[in-house]
Amino acid sequence: MEALKQIFFDDSLFFMRQALLLGVIASIPFGTIGSLVVARRISYLAAAIAHAVLGGIGFSLFANHQWGWTWMHPMGGAMISGVAAALLVGWVSLKFKAREDTVIGAIWSLGMAIGLLFIFKTPQYIDPMSYLFGDILMISSFDIWLVSGLGILVTGMVLYAYQPLVALCFDEEFAALRGVRTTQLYLLTLCLTAVTIVLLVSMVGIVLVIALLTLPAAIASLFSRKLWHMMLGGTVLCMLFTFLGTWMSFALDIPTGPLIIVLCGLSYLAIVILKK
Amino acid sequence: MPENDPLVCFKKVSLSYGTNEVLREADFDIESGDPLCVVGPNGGGKTTLLKLILGLIKPDSGSISVLGTTPKKARSNVGYMLQILQFDSKFPITVAEVIAMGLLESGSMRFGKHIDSASISRAMDAVRIVAKADEQFSALSGGQKQRVLIARAMVSKPTLLLLDEPTANLDLTLEDKLLETLLQFHPNMKIVMVSHDLGFVSGAVKQVLCVNKHVHTHPTESISAELIEELYGSSPRRILHSADLGHEHHHH
Numbered sequence: 001m002e003a004l005k006q007i008f009f010d011d012s013l014f015f016m017r018q019a020l021l022l023g024v025i026a027s028i029p030f031g032t033i034g035s036l037v038v039a040r041r042i043s044y045l046a047a048a049i050a051h052a053v054l055g056g057i058g059f060s061l062f063a064n065h066q067w068g069w070t071w072m073h074p075m076g077g078a079m080i081s082g083v084a085a086a087l088l089v090g091w092v093s094l095k096f097k098a099r100e101d102t103v104i105g106a107i108w109s110l111g112m113a114i115g116l117l118f119i120f121k122t123p124q125y126i127d128p129m130s131y132l133f134g135d136i137l138m139i140s141s142f143d144i145w146l147v148s149g150l151g152i153l154v155t156g157m158v159l160y161a162y163q164p165l166v167a168l169c170f171d172e173e174f175a176a177l178r179g180v181r182t183t184q185l186y187l188l189t190l191c192l193t194a195v196t197i198v199l200l201v202s203m204v205g206i207v208l209v210i211a212l213l214t215l216p217a218a219i220a221s222l223f224s225r226k227l228w229h230m231m232l233g234g235t236v237l238c239m240l241f242t243f244l245g246t247w248m249s250f251a252l253d254i255p256t257g258p259l260i261i262v263l264c265g266l267s268y269l270a271i272v273i274l275k276k
Numbered sequence: 277m278p279e280n281d282p283l284v285c286f287k288k289v290s291l292s293y294g295t296n297e298v299l300r301e302a303d304f305d306i307e308s309g310d311p312l313c314v315v316g317p318n319g320g321g322k323t324t325l326l327k328l329i330l331g332l333i334k335p336d337s338g339s340i341s342v343l344g345t346t347p348k349k350a351r352s353n354v355g356y357m358l359q360i361l362q363f364d365s366k367f368p369i370t371v372a373e374v375i376a377m378g379l380l381e382s383g384s385m386r387f388g389k390h391i392d393s394a395s396i397s398r399a400m401d402a403v404r405i406v407a408k409a410d411e412q413f414s415a416l417s418g419g420q421k422q423r424v425l426i427a428r429a430m431v432s433k434p435t436l437l438l439l440d441e442p443t444a445n446l447d448l449t450l451e452d453k454l455l456e457t458l459l460q461f462h463p464n465m466k467i468v469m470v471s472h473d474l475g476f477v478s479g480a481v482k483q484v485l486c487v488n489k490h491v492h493t494h495p496t497e498s499i500s501a502e503l504i505e506e507l508y509g510s511s512p513r514r515i516l517h518s519a520d521l522g523h524e525h526h527h528h
Contacts, residue, residue: 039367167377170369174358174428177330177351178380224368225412 003251016250019136022144022203023242026212028151029196031235032158034217036189038234039169039227043214045093045190048104049085050197050206052111056081057131058118065123078198085111086194090187134205136246136256143203150199154192158231161185166227208257212238215264219271241267281344282307283436283466284329286491289338291324298324301338302491311455311467313477313496316487322470325487326438329468330356343435355434355465357425357442365414371424372409375399378431399427402461404450418445426458433462439469443476455480 007016037046060077063069085107092103119126158165167175168185176182193213200209220233245260252259282305289302298321306312314322327333328340331347342350355378375396400406403423408416413424422445430437437458443451450457458467468485471477477484478496486492 039364041364163376163380166369166373167380170367170374171358171363171377173332174356174377175380177332177354177356178377179352180380221366221368225370225410226373227368230368 004247007247007250015137015139016246018139018141018144019246019256020243022136022139022147023246024239025144025151026147026200026203027216027235027238027242029147029154030200030212030238031216031220031233032154032231033189033193033196034213034238035220035227035231035234036165036169037193038214038217038221039230040186040189042093042190042193043210044101045089045104046193046197046213047210048089048108048111049082049190049194050201050210051108052085052089053078053082053194053198053201053206054115054128054131055085055111055118056115058115058122061126062118062122066121075198075202078201079195081111082194082198083191086190087187090190094183094186130205131201132206133255133257134201134203134208136204136208136242139203146199147203150196154196157188157192158228162228165189169227205257208261211261211264212242215268216241219268222271222275283343284468285341286328287339289328289335289340291321291328291333291335297489299328299335299487299491300489302487304485304491304493306466306468306485308466310483311459311469311481312483312485313481314468314470314485314487315472315474315477320488322487323440325485325491326356326440326468326470329436329438330354350436352432353435355429355432355437357429357439363414367414369413370410371405371413371416372396372400374413374424375428375431378428395431395433399431399461402430402457403427419447419450422446423450426454430458430461430465434465437465437467439467441471442469443471443473451476 007013007020037043056077056079057074058077059081060069060072060074063072063077064074089104089107092107093100096103115131116128119128164175164180164185167178167180168182168189172182172186196213197209200212204212216237217230217234219237220230224230224233241260241264245263246256248254248263249256249259284306286302286304289299290297291299302325314325316322324333328335329342329347330351331340331342340347343353344350376391378399379392379395397406400409403426405420405423405427408420408424413421416424422442426439426442429439442454446454455467459465482496484494484496486494
């Protein structure tokens with residue numbers, strides 16, 4: 001409790017309040033897109049996109065330092081590679097159903113490897129670990145605005161196309177027969193997943209993004225009768241985990257990201273086992 | 277389309293999956309009127325036939341017209357129920373939401389401006405699932421799920437209703453009255469259903485479409501031992517035996 005008081009009222013701990021605020025706002029896209037990812041069973045695709053993003057980050061860092069392409073911000077590179085990976089992974093999952101997992105595994109590792117090679121060849125030393133795990137305590141006010149925008153975009157899409165999204169996730173063939181443009185809607189979902197991943201990877205890291213995208217929504221799915229219940233539940237749980245994780249990490253003086261992941265993961269496993 | 281044109285028209289339709297020939301020069305019409313059953317051995321092309329009518333697959337050669345247009349364009353007037361329940365057992369969706377899917381509109385990404393809840397209620401009423409409207413689909417029994425999927429297929433009041441094995445999981449009370457129930461919901465609907473259950477077929481419809489690479493139409497009373505042998509390529513005794521079993525079932 002003492003730690004919480006400190007976080008909220010100590011002037012020198014502004015960065016902690018920023019982290020808490022980001023956690024709360026980021027929970028909206030995490031809970032919403034996460035529910036679609038879990039319900040449509042594409043967690044594996046989301047993880048592949050998250051890792052392939054490193055390819056774009058590596059390339060833009062290299063281009064920045066080697067060729068002086070200062071306009072090529074790592075975030076821009078990540079966005080391009082993320083959306084490209086989403087479209088590629090989506091196309092593969094639609095066209096190569098039989099070999100889907102292997103091909104997606106290839107895209108996953110290839111994207112990462114290319115990123116690491118570029119980072120290795122970049123004149124200035126960059127620690128790839130910072131991209132894998134990120135640091136929620138290093139975010140800026142601009143990041144918070146970006147994530148708020150993302151939250152509005154994602155919520156807007158879900159409100160606009162809720163029924164077709166439910167149909168897409170539950171029974172794609174039937175939805176297509178009723179005239180829903182399932183391919184476009186599926187690729188749009190993947191692209192928004194990619195945008196969510198890219199924006200948040202630079203703040204919290206690849207591993208935490210995957211955990212927060214899938215685990216709160218998966219827990220909510222165990223108690224939901226409707227998809228929007230799951231989205232709402234996933235968002236609230238995500239807020240709870242990031243809040244508790246940030247608070248506890250400060251009180252116990254341990255890294256924030258891994259602690260949030262441990263909280264999510266253990267809760268999910270405990271609930272699954274208890275519900276059996 | 278003119279009144280007396282056939283609803284479905286196959287002209288010399290052939291289809292193979294790799295080296296496996298499924299249909300050879302299938303040439304037939306489905307006219308409007310009484311319900312029609314599609315019978316034939318496993319792998320004989322029954323489900324393929326429905327998928328061709330829906331335009332989900334394209335024939336290697338020949339042409340298909342449905343409701344006077346292409347299968348794809350006709351879809352909004354065709355209701356369809358899948359054979360196998362391969363749904364995610366944890367998916368958060370209620371019975372009413374599953375049935376509402378049958379009212380999704382063509383071409384748009386959006387749900388119809390207003391949800392026609394009266395139609396949904398009537399469809400639920402017809403298959404006697406109203407009490408479960410707000411329950412999770414995955415919590416239902418096999419027979420209840422089947423009823424929900426039948427309601428979803430017919431809720432839009434299609435001109436043509438395609439049902440693949442609709443009696444597979446049904447409880448007997450509804451199985452006996454299935455066609456009656458569907459026609460009560462929408463009298464002008466042409467029902468085409470795939471069935472294995474010859475006992476049900478002989479009691480329920482006047483006409484069958486026999487599919488085993490070739491497609492022929494027969495009146496139900498002309499289904500003889502010879503025809504079954506020709507169709508299934510196996511002892512008619514075994515087939516008739518299972519048909520008898522089906523009959524016994526009905527009297528329970």
